[in-house]
Amino acid sequence: MTCFIVIGHLARTDEEWSLNDMPGSAGRMDVLSRCVNASLFLSHDLRRDVDCCLALYGGPDAPKTVKFSGRNVRYLNPDERSAGALLKKALGLCCGTTYRESTPGVFVRKGGLPELLRDHACVVLDVAGSDIRCADVLPDAYLLSDHLNFTEEEREFIRDLPKYSVGPQALHADHTITVVLNEIDRRRPGWR
């Protein structure tokens, strides 16, 4: 099982935003929707062994985490609005500190980065890290930031975690996820 964790620094934690304005009033929810797409979609199939956890820090009751589980997610299409609609539904659900399922394969709970780091042995994806193609064994969980850099407080949390880079260019979070999954795909037995 592979997990991608993305911090949405400005992303709303309630449902009071419009699918027509995900980059604006929703706090760059478009970035997070694209990360869900990159994590879970294959051509005409889903990656059933991947989760995508979004830690949302930009609204009331922040932080909240929404988890998309490839194993049993339903009603998810590749367009941004589709993941956005499932996010909105999840954020409309009352929740505590344990995951509650809002639609099949989509879960929401209170809590953010510290809780996710307790759940997962994470590495950080960072353009200054070691080349992921040179890693002997690929990690199971990867942490990324949205369009903003990690905050000082987050940097403190992740200071001692291994850092990996996918290449020389700083990429969008969703593009980075795509490249990591390609590396994972290539290491599975049977590829040439």
Added chain:
Amino acid sequence: MTCFIVIGHLARTDEEWSLNDMPGSAGRMDVLSRCVNASLFLSHDLRRDVDCCLALYGGPDAPKTVKFSGRNVRYLNPDERSAGALLKKALGLCCGTTYRESTPGVFVRKGGLPELLRDHACVVLDVAGSDIRCADVLPDAYLLSDHLNFTEEEREFIRDLPKYSVGPQALHADHTITVVLNEIDRRRPGWR
């Protein structure tokens, strides 16, 4: 200069569609918007040496081609609606068989795949092709299909073109573009 050419088999060639329904009435224009995003965006920057040409086959006066040129594109944000809005504007412009600029860096003309293959020495991205990581020299132009397979007629056109694969899994067109660009990035001098 690198060019990605994507065939939109159902994508509208007029502007009579809604940004709120790009996957539906616009003929999977969401797929093409994501290909523009994957082709042109870096984190906080644009790939100024990449073009993305969309050959649209799903509406009146088909085919038409819309070209996004990284060199001078403006008003483009990473969300799907943003590329969608520029596409809609381009498709509202009267055009002939030579490119006409609708907004900075976005061009439209009549014509589709045959014209694009005359302009570019293309390879085809196909899961059954040779591994792109093993290519001695990376090509300059890459052809992909949207969510549908190439038609019989298209297959005839591209029969003799080299085929390259990015890995063992069949990926969405935009994810495939991201992986190709990562390979291009890694081959530039100075990366480790």
